[in-house]
Amino acid sequence: MSDPGVPPSPARRTVPFRGGGFAPQSRSWISWATLVVVLGAWQGAVSGGLVSPIFLPSPWTILLALKSLIVSGELWRHLAASLSRIGLGWALGTMAGIVVGVMMGLFTSFRSGGIPMVSALYPIPKIALLPLFILWFGIGETPKIVTIGFGVFFATVIATFTGVDGVPRSLIRMGQSFGMPMFGIVRKILLPGALPGILAGFRISASTALLLVVSAEMVGAQLGIGSFVLSAGNLMQTDQLLAGVAVLSVLGLMIGLLLSRLEKWLLRWR
Amino acid sequence: MKARWWAACAAVVALLAAGHAQAADKIKIGVLKLVSSGPIFIAQEKGYFAAEGLDAELVYFEAAQPISVAAVSGDIDVGITGLTAGFYNLAGKGALKIVAAQSREEKGYHLNAYLASPAAYEAGLKSFKDFRGKSVAITQTGSTFHYSLGLLAEKYKFPLSENRLVALQSLPNMVSALKGNQVEALVIPATIAVPMIERGEAKLLGWVGDETPWQLGASFATPKTIAERRTLVTRYVSAYRKAAKDFYEAFLQMGPDGNPKNGPEAGALLAILSKFTGQTAENIRPGIPFVDPEARLLVDDIYHQVEWYQSQGLVDKAVEAKAIVDLSFVSGHFNVPK
Amino acid sequence: MELSAEGIGHSFGALEVLDGIDFRVAAGEILAVIGPSGCGKSTLLSILGGLLQPDKGRAALDGAPPADSLNPLTFVFQDFALLPWRTVRGNVELALEHHRLSGPERRERVEAALAAIGLAEFKDVYPKQLSGGMRQRVGIARALVVRPAILLMDEPLSALDAQTRELLMEDFLDLWLDAKVSAVYVTHNLTEALRLADRILVLSRRPGRIKEMVRVPIPQRERTSLAAQAELAALSDTLWQSIKREAQVADREMTDV
Numbered sequence: 001m002s003d004p005g006v007p008p009s010p011a012r013r014t015v016p017f018r019g020g021g022f023a024p025q026s027r028s029w030i031s032w033a034t035l036v037v038v039l040g041a042w043q044g045a046v047s048g049g050l051v052s053p054i055f056l057p058s059p060w061t062i063l064l065a066l067k068s069l070i071v072s073g074e075l076w077r078h079l080a081a082s083l084s085r086i087g088l089g090w091a092l093g094t095m096a097g098i099v100v101g102v103m104m105g106l107f108t109s110f111r112s113g114g115i116p117m118v119s120a121l122y123p124i125p126k127i128a129l130l131p132l133f134i135l136w137f138g139i140g141e142t143p144k145i146v147t148i149g150f151g152v153f154f155a156t157v158i159a160t161f162t163g164v165d166g167v168p169r170s171l172i173r174m175g176q177s178f179g180m181p182m183f184g185i186v187r188k189i190l191l192p193g194a195l196p197g198i199l200a201g202f203r204i205s206a207s208t209a210l211l212l213v214v215s216a217e218m219v220g221a222q223l224g225i226g227s228f229v230l231s232a233g234n235l236m237q238t239d240q241l242l243a244g245v246a247v248l249s250v251l252g253l254m255i256g257l258l259l260s261r262l263e264k265w266l267l268r269w270r
Numbered sequence: 271m272k273a274r275w276w277a278a279c280a281a282v283v284a285l286l287a288a289g290h291a292q293a294a295d296k297i298k299i300g301v302l303k304l305v306s307s308g309p310i311f312i313a314q315e316k317g318y319f320a321a322e323g324l325d326a327e328l329v330y331f332e333a334a335q336p337i338s339v340a341a342v343s344g345d346i347d348v349g350i351t352g353l354t355a356g357f358y359n360l361a362g363k364g365a366l367k368i369v370a371a372q373s374r375e376e377k378g379y380h381l382n383a384y385l386a387s388p389a390a391y392e393a394g395l396k397s398f399k400d401f402r403g404k405s406v407a408i409t410q411t412g413s414t415f416h417y418s419l420g421l422l423a424e425k426y427k428f429p430l431s432e433n434r435l436v437a438l439q440s441l442p443n444m445v446s447a448l449k450g451n452q453v454e455a456l457v458i459p460a461t462i463a464v465p466m467i468e469r470g471e472a473k474l475l476g477w478v479g480d481e482t483p484w485q486l487g488a489s490f491a492t493p494k495t496i497a498e499r500r501t502l503v504t505r506y507v508s509a510y511r512k513a514a515k516d517f518y519e520a521f522l523q524m525g526p527d528g529n530p531k532n533g534p535e536a537g538a539l540l541a542i543l544s545k546f547t548g549q550t551a552e553n554i555r556p557g558i559p560f561v562d563p564e565a566r567l568l569v570d571d572i573y574h575q576v577e578w579y580q581s582q583g584l585v586d587k588a589v590e591a592k593a594i595v596d597l598s599f600v601s602g603h604f605n606v607p608k
Numbered sequence: 609m610e611l612s613a614e615g616i617g618h619s620f621g622a623l624e625v626l627d628g629i630d631f632r633v634a635a636g637e638i639l640a641v642i643g644p645s646g647c648g649k650s651t652l653l654s655i656l657g658g659l660l661q662p663d664k665g666r667a668a669l670d671g672a673p674p675a676d677s678l679n680p681l682t683f684v685f686q687d688f689a690l691l692p693w694r695t696v697r698g699n700v701e702l703a704l705e706h707h708r709l710s711g712p713e714r715r716e717r718v719e720a721a722l723a724a725i726g727l728a729e730f731k732d733v734y735p736k737q738l739s740g741g742m743r744q745r746v747g748i749a750r751a752l753v754v755r756p757a758i759l760l761m762d763e764p765l766s767a768l769d770a771q772t773r774e775l776l777m778e779d780f781l782d783l784w785l786d787a788k789v790s791a792v793y794v795t796h797n798l799t800e801a802l803r804l805a806d807r808i809l810v811l812s813r814r815p816g817r818i819k820e821m822v823r824v825p826i827p828q829r830e831r832t833s834l835a836a837q838a839e840l841a842a843l844s845d846t847l848w849q850s851i852k853r854e855a856q857v858a859d860r861e862m863t864d865v
Contacts, residue, residue, distance in 0.1 A: 236359040
């Protein structure tokens, strides 16, 4: 039974459309096109003499520098050294950060003591502490891992502790109401509940680790992508410098991609 | 009465002349606040730049590298600082030319010291003959410290590749590493070395100047500045040399005891250096570097620096030493290769 | 097993929420607690279930729970309190994991609980894929799997729409009457109370005190008949009059805060 409605009249008009927009999407071809346009403009500006190659080497010369790094095998030795430092520093900082973050999320004493400590220590530039770090930890691998670990630790503590705080109290009461033991509640409710926050923290801490690898390798590093970038800067080898920076960027992208995968898999229930 | 009238006339003429004379040319000079740039401070304070018709502005930097970069970018007209591999890489791209000398390592003048940690000393690092294979802290690869070690290795015939050179970026980091026995030796300026030796924190192995004299620093400008504003550079060098002569006569003449003796002007110049560097006169005096009174370069050493850095893979093979020095501003440079 | 409230009183800081609550839930009895918002119904339930320490009085138990009961006092929550990262089966299993049960026994219990409430085909589904009604069924299954002696239900249907509520209410009733579980059922909905409860406890507005204790004189199975409907409507009206003013004042109180 359809409504017969009103017969068409000259004054009848369509309701004007007011919706739409506010829904940006990611299109990969636009991402690539942007990259190509930026690199093309850059190359053009240098080749065309608009920008002196002394100030900004062209993408092509950077690519050549990168190629020679790959061919000589130097890149892999630098990457291996840096990745082992980043990996170890990140893993240690993350584990310690999660433990302390959970404690701060659980216990009044840890929370009251921890928050001012974290606020006071997090913003300290680690470079300012380098002379002390050398006295405490020497100039071997330890200070490099510690430098990275420290940065990662604070970022993780904050993420974990906010994540734990964000777990609905009703879930914890539910666990208690079934007589679950403390440890069971932490393992089965608190940690999985805080996982989205902790994983978001991973993104920050992984970038922090990449940032800190340059500072970490300021001290007595013969190998490592950070020390390579530093020494290229000292030697005014700007093409090498930017090649090293490009490697760091690609590393950042890849770690980001890896984390997205991990997030998708671990948080598939969302 | 007549005399007074003439005097008044002369004063008016002088005033008019001053008014008509072109305003002094501006020149920006990039320096570190270190005693090795002492003649610059003296020339500024005693009006030698002004006498050359230069309105000199000193632009202070915290590290050597940015001075070369600032010269290339045109933020300063002339730079004066230590020569590093980074400098040669930049100069080699046709961006900079050396025009006059700054300080140099010279026999009898204590600018940079080789120190051993007490532990390494006890363990047998007592002279340069024991230097083979030892770990040494430096600031950066391609720094003046690095080159000094290169010369030392050539002199004592030990392969530098067997030494572990630890780049620690800053002098405090290096001191920390030696104190913590993380390295066995280091090269460090006298101002830091002397107090460490006195406190027993390190043992002196020798002075760079006594072992291997070399051209530590220089004044430089871009080829463009040299070509287009040649008189600016000429007048700069001329004022610098005047001050360098003062500096030499006040601090650098050898006394009968084999140590540099103070000249009559020493006190006054120390006060100037103290004012510009922010260090006390007592701290400055023991570490006063050798500065050639005529700003002459050890030209063969500059050639050697380039070759040595190239042999270490730190300077691009395409860099040609000949192309990065302009010897026309100073006469009588030393050891000019044919 | 019987549960009693003995002179329970409680305050949150300066705010007194409960005062002098005394009652007793007999074995197999369903007691509904109704009252205006903010009268401390949920607080009372938390105290009864041992999740909150009362300032005054105590919650007490008489008699032993059935031998196979793993968690005699078991809650069903208004917001379901399901773990979103566990499947339906995982959520039900959670209640058993810290008890010593053999693998097969545990599995058997879970299967039985899921089947009883009609969730058998949804075992491997995550909560976000379920409707509100189905989610609360998971909550019920999780409560039943531990074989409770007394269910403590905190407005279990108030987050659901009216149709779902009706359906679920009938299922509840069947399960209950079969299992002979007693229950304290907190609600602000008179219809639910009149449909499910043996007795109805009316709380006053804050601080919550016992205002009335009303017995519903008709067995649950017969309450859907027309004759019963009329009698229940009269009872409902009396109860409504009793709480109406309180509710009005309480409502204003809330908006004043």
